[in-house]
Amino acid sequence: MWLAILAGSAGCYALKLAGLSVPRRVLGNARVGHISNMLPVALLATLVAVQTFTSGTHLGVDARVGGLGAAFVAVLLRAPFLVVVALAVGVTALLRLAH
Amino acid sequence: MEQPPEDWRRVRTAVLRDAIGIGVATGAYALSFGAISTTSGLSVVQTCALSLVMFSGASQYALVGVLGSGGAALAAAATAVLLGTRNALYGLRLAPLLDVHGVRKVVAAQLVIDESTAMSLGRPSDRANRLGFWATGISVFILWNLGTLIGALGAHALSDPRKVGLDAAAPAAFLALLAPRVRSRTAVGVALLAAAIAIGSVPFVPVGGPVLVAALVAIVVGAVTRAAPSEPPADLPASGPA
Numbered sequence: 001m002w003l004a005i006l007a008g009s010a011g012c013y014a015l016k017l018a019g020l021s022v023p024r025r026v027l028g029n030a031r032v033g034h035i036s037n038m039l040p041v042a043l044l045a046t047l048v049a050v051q052t053f054t055s056g057t058h059l060g061v062d063a064r065v066g067g068l069g070a071a072f073v074a075v076l077l078r079a080p081f082l083v084v085v086a087l088a089v090g091v092t093a094l095l096r097l098a099h
Numbered sequence: 100m101e102q103p104p105e106d107w108r109r110v111r112t113a114v115l116r117d118a119i120g121i122g123v124a125t126g127a128y129a130l131s132f133g134a135i136s137t138t139s140g141l142s143v144v145q146t147c148a149l150s151l152v153m154f155s156g157a158s159q160y161a162l163v164g165v166l167g168s169g170g171a172a173l174a175a176a177a178t179a180v181l182l183g184t185r186n187a188l189y190g191l192r193l194a195p196l197l198d199v200h201g202v203r204k205v206v207a208a209q210l211v212i213d214e215s216t217a218m219s220l221g222r223p224s225d226r227a228n229r230l231g232f233w234a235t236g237i238s239v240f241i242l243w244n245l246g247t248l249i250g251a252l253g254a255h256a257l258s259d260p261r262k263v264g265l266d267a268a269a270p271a272a273f274l275a276l277l278a279p280r281v282r283s284r285t286a287v288g289v290a291l292l293a294a295a296i297a298i299g300s301v302p303f304v305p306v307g308g309p310v311l312v313a314a315l316v317a318i319v320v321g322a323v324t325r326a327a328p329s330e331p332p333a334d335l336p337a338s339g340p341a
Binding site for chain 1: 154158169175179185199270324
């Protein structure tokens with residue numbers, strides 16, 4: 001755990017410092033910008049999918065899917081961040097209770 | 100372009116009020132990070148350490164998400180770093196405005212996040228923009244860490260976080276972070292493709308691996324497509340918390 005925390009933090013800090021230090025022409029081109037726009041999209045979409053449909057290396061469907069469905073509707077309605085998270089948690093808990 | 104002192108006082112009050120407001124909002128959302136992190140198996144100390152030294156919302160959520168599902172430490176760290184690349188681009192935009200060196204640069208770098216960058220734009224003067232960066236960065240730093248601690252302690256007290264549905268909090272948080280970034284058809288395509296490939300690769304790669312497969316998809320698609328006109332510039336924060 002600590003290895004992940006320290007390595008990840010060091011990397012994140014290095015990126016922040018690099019932005020303030022590197023001349024603009026090195027990172028400022030349009031293609032780098034486009035790729036760095038696509039990176040969070042792919043990573044976050046993957047995290048949504050994997051954390052909703054898997055347990056370890058097994059695929060499966062459980063109460064989380066219902067919770068995420070509610071969260072998706074909330075996102076479409078432009079609900080605030082905490083409302084989206086709270087809905088997912090609440091619906092998942094209710095579905096587990098009902099089982 | 101600098102204003103007379105009475106104007107500056109008014110501008111300063113407005114900037115500080117906004118900075119505190121954003122700090123309170125991110126503090127509330129740190130509650131959910133603290134809760135998700137301890138639910139994922141990190142200790143309260145580890146959770147607070149992340150908010151102090153990593154201090155980047157999406158990266159922190161990703162790190163605990165990968166660790167929580169049993170991923171390797173390096174896969175978790177790599178995912179967090181990849182999500183932090185946008186901060187480097189924010190830095191490019193901030194460098195000429197802040198013009199910091201030495202210790203101030205070391206401190207400023209830690210405060211380069213979505214919120215502080217967003218608040219350093221569009222004020223009536225560079226002085227006000229600089230204040231927007233520092234005031235928002237410091238306010239968010241304090242309240243983000245406070246919120247993390249409270250959320251971590253709160254969830255730590257629960258005996259079975261799954262029973263109350265807390266294992267759905269992380270993917271929902273990722274969904275909310277994703278939404279403001281999916282503005283172009285290319286982005287929707289990348290999101291669906293990455294999710295499909297990740298799900299397909301789950302049985303075959305170690306936990307945490309699918310996320311890195313997705314990063315490759317983004318780099319390849321990003322390299323062969325052009326930015327749509329509707330795509331926000333990469334050195335400007337997407338609206339919404341991250």
